[in-house]
Amino acid sequence: MKVAVIGGGINGIMTAWELARRGCGVDLFEKDRLMSATSRASTKMLHGGLRYLEHGHFGLVREALRERSWWLAQAPELTRPLEILLPIHSGQGRPRWQVAAGIGLYDLLATGTGFRKGRWYTGNEVRDRLPMLESHGLRGAYSYWDGQMDDYRLGLWAAGQAATAGVHIHEGSPVRQVEPESGAIALDGGRISFDRVVNVAGPWAGELIAGSAVASRYRLDLVRGSHLLLKGSIACGCILQVPRERRILFVLPYQGDILLGTTEVRQQNPDRPVPEQSEIDYLLATYNRFFADHRTAADIVDTFAGVRPIVASNDDISAASRDSVIERRQRLVNVFGGKWTTSRSLAIAVADITLQ
Numbered sequence: 133m134k135v136a137v138i139g140g141g142i143n144g145i146m147t148a149w150e151l152a153r154r155g156c157g158v159d160l161f162e163k164d165r166l167m168s169a170t171s172r173a174s175t176k177m178l179h180g181g182l183r184y185l186e187h188g189h190f191g192l193v194r195e196a197l198r199e200r201s202w203w204l205a206q207a208p209e210l211t212r213p214l215e216i217l218l219p220i221h222s223g224q225g226r227p228r229w230q231v232a233a234g235i236g237l238y239d240l241l242a243t244g245t246g247f248r249k250g251r252w253y254t255g256n257e258v259r260d261r262l263p264m265l266e267s268h269g270l271r272g273a274y275s276y277w278d279g280q281m282d283d284y285r286l287g288l289w290a291a292g293q294a295a296t297a298g299v300h301i302h303e304g305s306p307v308r309q310v311e312p313e314s315g316a317i318a319l320d321g322g323r324i325s326f327d328r329v330v331n332v333a334g335p336w337a338g339e340l341i342a343g344s345a346v347a348s349r350y351r352l353d354l355v356r357g358s359h360l361l362l363k364g365s366i367a368c369g370c371i372l373q374v375p376r377e378r379r380i381l382f383v384l385p386y387q388g389d390i391l392l393g394t395t396e397v398r399q400q401n402p403d404r405p406v407p408e409q410s411e412i413d414y415l416l417a418t419y420n421r422f423f424a425d426h427r428t429a430a431d432i433v434d435t436f437a438g439v440r441p442i443v444a445s446n447d448d449i450s451a452a453s454r455d456s457v458i459e460r461r462q463r464l465v466n467v468f469g470g471k472w473t474t475s476r477s478l479a480i481a482v483a484d485i486t487l488q
């Protein structure tokens with residue numbers, strides 16, 4: 133079967149690889165360069181998503197925890213386990229019992245995945261590990277373990293595996309339109325027909341089908357997330373509970389610097405997202421609220437932003453809580469949403485539906 137996969141982010145790459153593994157002739161079309169969009173602007177975590185437990189998404193967390201181990205086993209040179217501390221301050225953030233219950237459940241769901249379990253650190257132990265953390269009201273910290281990756285290089289590694297499995301990769305090849313009935317795609321050089329077309333264009337997936345006058349039950353809400361890379365180092369990861377918000381920020385050691393993120397700002401257009409000054413100010417102010425080594429713009433080594441494609445439904449509000457949705461329209465398969473960590477399991481599900 134001849135399949136066109138549209139989108140050279142991690143979800144498109146993994147889908148192309150999976151289809152090639154199942155014997156399909158696969159052409160992957162990327163309008164820009166591989167791994168040039170959302171998939172290289174992540175928080176670099178291979179994680180189950182501790183926060184999803186608050187929303188009761190236990191199945192999703194369990195699946196992501198399994199997938200996290202798969203990535204670490206496949207590419208140990210581009211991934212590593214990372215300990216993350218969640219400090220507890222008196223009278224601030226979630227109550228201690230709730231954090232303990234959440235981390236306990238996270239570890240339980242991770243049973244058998246080969247990761248170390250979290251533990252409680254006393255205030256003095258936390259001060260030893262994170263001496264710059266504000267110690268006023270600090271009661272201690274719960275720790276847990278997750279995976280960290282070099283998202284860009286890990287995605288290119290996966291693309292290499294896909295190419296070895298036979299995927300033909302076409303960079304600089306924007307797909308202008310798709311035709312669900314015929315399986316044709318329109319490129320700048322003309323039309324090509326396939327048995328199946330898989331639209332894995334991430335935040336652009338909705339734009340592609342709208343531009344092709346293809347109806348869909350789903351639409352995407354686009355939410356920008358920005359990060360700062362700061363000079364310096366930190367001994368382990370740390371989660372900050374943003375005061376007066378339910379949001380959290382990650383402060384992570386990353387390739388010799390400190391990675392700080394992220395934000396949530398609605399965005400109309402997915403093209404070339406950049407952090408706004410207000411997001412940079414918000415990130416620095418939150419860091420400075422918790423750490424004594426106050427940071428300014430002079431400490432910023434780099435900034436980057438990505439756009440989350442959040443699945444919303446035109447006719448079913450409950451679908452808005454789903455992490456990803458796969459929709460089949462004749463020869464066309466649309467993929468909406470999906471996390472980096474679970475890109476392989478999503479690809480398996482996409483291949484099942486594509487080959488039906």
Ligand SMILES: Cc1cc2nc3c(=O)[nH]c(=O)nc-3n(C[C@H](O)[C@H](O)[C@H](O)COP(=O)(O)OP(=O)(O)OC[C@H]3O[C@@H](n4cnc5c(N)ncnc54)[C@H](O)[C@@H]3O)c2cc1C
Pocket residue numbers: 138139140141142143144161162163164165166167168169170171172173174175176177178179305306307308332333334335336337340355356357358394437438439440469470471472473474
């Ligand atoms: C701020 C932020 C932090 C995140 N952190 C994490 C994290 O730590 N861990 C985690 O698991 N997940 C994380 N995620 C989620 C994860 O990064 C994304 O869900 C994932 O990268 C999406 O991959 P994708 O392949 O669907 O999209 P993309 O990476 O955006 O790829 C889509 C590709 O399609 C191409 N394209 C678009 N239109 C066309 C067209 N018409 N023709 C050809 N090509 C086209 C684009 O150029 C692009 O390369 C984060 C997301 C954000 C925004």
